[in-house]
Amino acid sequence: LSKFSASLPFLRRPQHLTQQYAGDVGFDPLDLAKSPEKLEYYREAEVKHARIAMLAAAGWPVSELFDRKITDVIDADFGLTLSPLVDGSDRVPSLLNGGLDHVSPYFWGFCLGLTAAIDLKGIRNSRYADDDDGTYLPGDYGFDPLRMYPTDEEGQERMQLAEIKHGRLAMLAVVGFATQEFVSQVGVVDETPAFFNPLFHF
DSSP, X not given: OOXXXXXXXXXXXXXXXSSOSTTOOSOXXXXXXXXXXXXXXXXXXXXXXXHHHHHHHHHHHHHHHHHHHHHHHHHHHHTOOOOOSSOTTOOOOBTTTBOGGGXXXXXXHHHHHHHHHHHHHHXXXXXXXXXXXXXXXXXXXXXXTTOOSOSSHHHHHHHHHHHHHHHHHHHHHHHHHHHHHHHHOSOHHHHSGGGTSOGGGO
C-alpha cells in the first residue's frame, strides 16, 4: 500500500484504511477511524446511510411525479379526502422544505420501528459475529431474495464497490435535491423535466 492517500495524494494514508473494504481510497481527513473498531462502526453507518439514500434518490422524484395522481385515485375510489404531501410547487416534504408534520404519524411509527429493528440487527451482527476468519462484512444482513450477489470473490468485490459508489453518489444527490428545492422553491422534477418526462413532451 502507498504511504499516501489515493484520494488526497498530499496527505498520508490514514493508518487503519488498508483497503479492507470496497471503495477505500484513504479518505479520512478528520481522522475519525482511529481504530479498527471505529472503522468498522463507521463503515456500517456508511452502508446503512448509502442504502437509505439510494432509496430516497429514487423515491424523491417518483413522489413528485405520482403523489397527486395516487392521492386523486384513492380519493375517487374510496371516497376519501386525502391531501397530497407535495406542496403547491410540487416539492416533497423535507427538513428544508417543511411539510414533514403532514406525514401520517402511523407512517413515522412504521419507519422508526423498521429502522430500530435493522439497527439492532446490525449491532448484533457486529458484536456477536465470529470474525476470526475475517468473513464479517459491515452491512451484510444476508438479504438477497433475488440471488443477485455473486458467488465468486471477484464478483462480490465488484458488487460491493458498485453499491458503495452508488450509495455515496445518492447521499450527495439527496442533499442536492433538498438544497435545490429550498433555494429555487421549485420541485426537482419541474426544475429538470428532461430527466423525468418522456422526450415527446418537449
